[in-house]
Amino acid sequence: MLSIKTLENIRLNAQVSLKPDYLIHPTVSGNKYRKLKYNLQKAQSENYKGILTFGGAFSNHIAATAAAGQALNIPTVGIIRGEELASKIELNSTLNYAQSCGMQLEFVSRSVYKQKTDPAYLKTLLESFEDFYIIPEGGTNALAIKGCEEILTEEDHTFDTICCAVGTGGTIAGLINSSLPTQKIIGFPALKGGFLNEDICKFATQSNWELWEAYHFGGYAKVDSKLITFMNHFKTTFKIPLDPVYTAKMMYGIFDAIQTGKIPKDAKVLAIHTGGLQGIEGMNLRLKQKQLETII
Numbered sequence: 701m702l703s704i705k706t707l708e709n710i711r712l713n714a715q716v717s718l719k720p721d722y723l724i725h726p727t728v729s730g731n732k733y734r735k736l737k738y739n740l741q742k743a744q745s746e747n748y749k750g751i752l753t754f755g756g757a758f759s760n761h762i763a764a765t766a767a768a769g770q771a772l773n774i775p776t777v778g779i780i781r782g783e784e785l786a787s788k789i790e791l792n793s794t795l796n797y798a799q800s801c802g803m804q805l806e807f808v809s810r811s812v813y814k815q816k817t818d819p820a821y822l823k824t825l826l827e828s829f830e831d832f833y834i835i836p837e838g839g840t841n842a843l844a845i846k847g848c849e850e851i852l853t854e855e856d857h858t859f860d861t862i863c864c865a866v867g868t869g870g871t872i873a874g875l876i877n878s879s880l881p882t883q884k885i886i887g888f889p890a891l892k893g894g895f896l897n898e899d900i901c902k903f904a905t906q907s908n909w910e911l912w913e914a915y916h917f918g919g920y921a922k923v924d925s926k927l928i929t930f931m932n933h934f935k936t937t938f939k940i941p942l943d944p945v946y947t948a949k950m951m952y953g954i955f956d957a958i959q960t961g962k963i964p965k966d967a968k969v970l971a972i973h974t975g976g977l978q979g980i981e982g983m984n985l986r987l988k989q990k991q992l993e994t995i996i
């Protein structure tokens with residue numbers, strides 16, 4: 701547990717701690733490790749021939765699945781959103797990395813990608829990749845939630861507020877299920893709108909949670925100079941790197957909510973660092989092209 705002490709937080713008497721779950725594994729980082737754990741066990745014990753999953757160009761889930769497949773010697777296939785990327789793999793650090801781990805990348809158009817949960821489409825994929833175990837985009841399914849229920853432990857019972865970044869909602873569902881009813885779980889969506897509430901309700905067994913939607917910075921993988929400056933300052937001060945897509949937005953939101961009193965005085969806050977640091981390289985390339993401040 702790392703203590704995040706700022707003069708401002710101390711003045712406002714808010715205690716913020718960070719759970720460095722991103723250190724759980726060197727390549728299968730943070731919540732993606734939690735989400736893959738029981739899925740990989742199932743694929744192994746039931747003798748599936750490989751893992752097939754879905755993701756975008758900078759997907760932490762794609763990188764983690766590729767790394768896990770390499771470590772366990774399980775073939776992996778990534779169905780990647782965007783045909784135009786096929787000729788640009790070496791310019792994309794995430795895809796380049798996934799391929800170097802042995803993942804077979806299949807690029808599909810955005811309209812085909814939209815069928816990613818359609819049973820008829822999945823059936824055609826299984827004709828090409830017979831006996832592969834399919835994991836949905838972002839890795840969220842019932843076994844992933846089970847893995848995420850292991851993030852919180854008994855020593856975390858002393859916190860009253862638990863914060864995490866939200867993509868598909870699997871991670872927060874696991875946190876909700878393993879929290880005390882008296883604890884409040886606050887999710888910071890990294891994307892605009894979506895059907896997150898519904899998705900979380902599908903898996904969550906308690907109602908002690910809220911989504912704070914004001915910190916998506918324009919949408920998924922969108923950043924501005926305020927966010928980059930914040931995360932660079934955070935790293936310099938606390939020696940903890942944040943990722944631009946998820947954890948930086950959560951931490952920015954926590955600091956803002958303490959300032960504005962939305963997180964009350966005397967709160968004991970635990971922020972979950974879910975990982976995602978592999979995405980920094982790709983984001984920096986984009987920032988450099990736009991001649992903006994990069995992530996240190």
Ligand SMILES: *Cc1c(COP(=O)(O)O)cnc(C)c1O
Pocket residue numbers: 730731732760761838840865866867868869870871872943946947974975976977
């Ligand atoms: C994928 C991811 C999330 C979101 O997890 P969900 O279970 O999809 O909500 C949060 N943080 C990081 C670093 C991630 O890579």
